[in-house]
Amino acid sequence: MQQAATTAERGKLRCSCGACAPHICSIPAGLDASDLIRLDANVRDKRVLERGKTLFRQGDAFHSLYVVRAGSLKTFAEAADGDVQVLGFHFAGELAGIDALADERHQCTAEALEHTLVCELPYARLQRIARDIPSLQHQFVRIVSSEIVACQAHLVMMGKHQALERLAIFLSSLAERNGRLSRDTESLVLTMSRQDIASYLGLVIETVSRLFARMEQDGILEVDRKSIRIVRPDRLATLCGNAVKPSALRYDSYIA
Amino acid sequence: MQQAATTAERGKLRCSCGACAPHICSIPAGLDASDLIRLDANVRDKRVLERGKTLFRQGDAFHSLYVVRAGSLKTFAEAADGDVQVLGFHFAGELAGIDALADERHQCTAEALEHTLVCELPYARLQRIARDIPSLQHQFVRIVSSEIVACQAHLVMMGKHQALERLAIFLSSLAERNGRLSRDTESLVLTMSRQDIASYLGLVIETVSRLFARMEQDGILEVDRKSIRIVRPDRLATLCGNAVKPSALRYDSYIA
DNA sequence: CGGGATTTTGATATTTTTCAAATATCGTGG
DNA sequence: CCACGATATTTGAAAAATATCAAAATCCCG
Incomplete structure (x- = not known):
C-alpha cells in the first residue's frame, strides 16, 4: 500500500476547488500526493446555481456526482401525480447524486435553495482512476453505503x-x-x-x-x-x- | 473485456448454492465462466437460522454479506430506549447486510422470521476477487446504490x-x-x-x-x-x- | 409601493393513537 | 390429543395528534 499524503499536502489541495475529489479518498484510502493531484485534475469545474435552479432532475441520465462548495441544495422525489417528497438537504462539503449509480439515472431532483456553488465529479473519470487505485473503489462503496445509513436514520x-x-x-x-x-x-x-x-x-x-x-x-x-x-x-x-x-x-x- | 458466460454455464452455476455470488456480477459485469466459478468457490457456506435467531446484530463487526436462499428475514434498528424500527423484509434471492459497508459495523439487526437458509459471502474475499475484476467493483457500487433507492421509496x-x-x-x-x-x-x-x-x-x-x-x-x-x-x-x-x-x-x- | 407568494393563525374535521379488555393462537408438557 | 399459560391479535371507546379549510398577516421582489 502506498504512503498517505502528508497533512501539508492535503491542506494545500483542499484549498483549491479540486479539494472535492481528494476528500473522497484521502487518509483511509492510503493515497499518496500524486494520486491526489491526479484526482484533483479530474474535477471538471465549478458550477454556479441560482436559487430555484436544478442541478439534475429525476429521470436524467447520470454523468456526475456533485459536491456542494457553498450554498445549499434540496433533493426531492416527485410522483406522477405531482406529489413531492423532500429527501434531503445538502450543505457545503456534502455530496449529491449518489442514488443515481444504481441504474445510471437520477432518482430525484436536486435544486438550489440559494445562490450555490458545486463541483462536478464526472463519474466515468472517477471510475477510470479507481481502476488503478483499488482503495479508491473500496472507499467509494463505503461512501455509497453511508447514504443508506443516513436514509435509514430519516x-x-x-x-x-x-x-x-x-x-x-x-x-x-x-x-x-x-x-x-x-x-x-x-x-x-x-x-x-x-x-x-x-x-x-x-x-x-x-x-x-x-x-x-x-x-x-x-x-x-x-x-x-x-x-x-x-x-x-x-x-x-x-x-x-x-x-x-x-x-x-x-x-x-x-x-x- | 472478457466474454460473458453462456446462458447454459450460468444456469448450471445458479442451481448450486454458490449461485448467490455469481448473481452479483454476471451479465452486466461481463464475466466469463471461470470468473463465476472462482466467485462460486468463495461462498463460505449455507447457514440455517431458526425462527427468532439473528444473523447479525446492530453494532456487530462486519464480515459478510448474506443472500437469503429460503425463508425470510426482517432487519430493524433499535434505539437506546429499546424502540424498534423495522427497516425491511428479505425473502429468497434478496440481500442483507449492505448498510454495514460504511463503517464496518452492522447498523441494524437481521432476524429470521421462520426457518431460514442463507448463504454467506465473506466481504474480504469478494474484495480480493474484485481487485482483479474491475467490473465487479462497479457492479457492487450499483448494488449498494440500489439499496438507497429502496430506502427512499420507503x-x-x-x-x-x-x-x-x-x-x-x-x-x-x-x-x-x-x-x-x-x-x-x-x-x-x-x-x-x-x-x-x-x-x-x-x-x-x-x-x-x-x-x-x-x-x-x-x-x-x-x-x-x-x-x-x-x-x-x-x-x-x-x-x-x-x-x-x-x-x-x-x-x-x-x-x- | 404594490402584488404575489409564503407563513401564520384559528376553527373544525379526520386520522391515528392510546388504553382497556376480549378473543384467538401457539407451543409445550402432561 | 388436550389443556394451559404465554403471546399475539382483534375490537371498542375515548383521547390525542395532525390535517384540512379559511382567512389574515407578513414578507419579498421588482
Whole structure:
C-alpha cells in the first residue's frame, strides 16, 4: 500500500476547488500526493446555481456526482401525480447524486435553495482512476453505503417520532452540520422554505409553523423568519431523545 | 473485456448454492465462466437460522454479506430506549447486510422470521476477487446504490401516504416479490407479525389490525391469520396510486 | 409601493393513537 | 390429543395528534 499524503499536502489541495475529489479518498484510502493531484485534475469545474435552479432532475441520465462548495441544495422525489417528497438537504462539503449509480439515472431532483456553488465529479473519470487505485473503489462503496445509513436514520425519524420530536431532530442536525462550517451551533439560517421542512418531516406546513411557534413560546428557540437561535440547546436535545440524526453525506467523514 | 458466460454455464452455476455470488456480477459485469466459478468457490457456506435467531446484530463487526436462499428475514434498528424500527423484509434471492459497508459495523439487526437458509459471502474475499475484476467493483457500487433507492421509496411511503395506502403498498410489494418466487401474485403468507408490519409502516399494531379488517370488509382481501388472498388486485392497486413500492435488493435485478 | 407568494393563525374535521379488555393462537408438557 | 399459560391479535371507546379549510398577516421582489 502506498504512503498517505502528508497533512501539508492535503491542506494545500483542499484549498483549491479540486479539494472535492481528494476528500473522497484521502487518509483511509492510503493515497499518496500524486494520486491526489491526479484526482484533483479530474474535477471538471465549478458550477454556479441560482436559487430555484436544478442541478439534475429525476429521470436524467447520470454523468456526475456533485459536491456542494457553498450554498445549499434540496433533493426531492416527485410522483406522477405531482406529489413531492423532500429527501434531503445538502450543505457545503456534502455530496449529491449518489442514488443515481444504481441504474445510471437520477432518482430525484436536486435544486438550489440559494445562490450555490458545486463541483462536478464526472463519474466515468472517477471510475477510470479507481481502476488503478483499488482503495479508491473500496472507499467509494463505503461512501455509497453511508447514504443508506443516513436514509435509514430519516426513516426511523418518520416511523418512531411525532411531529415535535421530528422538528427538534431536524434542527439539531442542521445545527450540528452548521457548526462544522461556522463553529456556531446555536444559530441557524434556514435556506429552505417551511414547505420544504414540512415535506422532509412528513408533515403539513401548518403543523411546522405551529411547532416553531410552540418552541418559541416554550423558550427553546427564537424564531425570526428564516433565522433561528437555539436558546436552550439542552432542552432541544431532550426533545430529540437519543435519536440518531439523519444527515447528508460528507466527504470529510472519510478523512481521519 | 472478457466474454460473458453462456446462458447454459450460468444456469448450471445458479442451481448450486454458490449461485448467490455469481448473481452479483454476471451479465452486466461481463464475466466469463471461470470468473463465476472462482466467485462460486468463495461462498463460505449455507447457514440455517431458526425462527427468532439473528444473523447479525446492530453494532456487530462486519464480515459478510448474506443472500437469503429460503425463508425470510426482517432487519430493524433499535434505539437506546429499546424502540424498534423495522427497516425491511428479505425473502429468497434478496440481500442483507449492505448498510454495514460504511463503517464496518452492522447498523441494524437481521432476524429470521421462520426457518431460514442463507448463504454467506465473506466481504474480504469478494474484495480480493474484485481487485482483479474491475467490473465487479462497479457492479457492487450499483448494488449498494440500489439499496438507497429502496430506502427512499420507503421514505416516500412514510412521508406522503396515509395508513391504508401504506398497507396497500406493502401488500402489493409482497405480492410482487412473491410472484417472482412462486408465480402466484394473489396469495401471500405473512411470515412477519402484525407488530413487524406496523413498525415497518410507521403505525401501531391496532391500526394495522383494523386496516386488515377494513380491507376484508371492503372485499379487497380475504384474511385468515397469516394467510392473505388478494381478491381484488385492481382495487388494491388503486389504493396504491402510482406509488413506487419499496422492496429489498435482489441479486437477480442485476442479471440481464 | 404594490402584488404575489409564503407563513401564520384559528376553527373544525379526520386520522391515528392510546388504553382497556376480549378473543384467538401457539407451543409445550402432561 | 388436550389443556394451559404465554403471546399475539382483534375490537371498542375515548383521547390525542395532525390535517384540512379559511382567512389574515407578513414578507419579498421588482
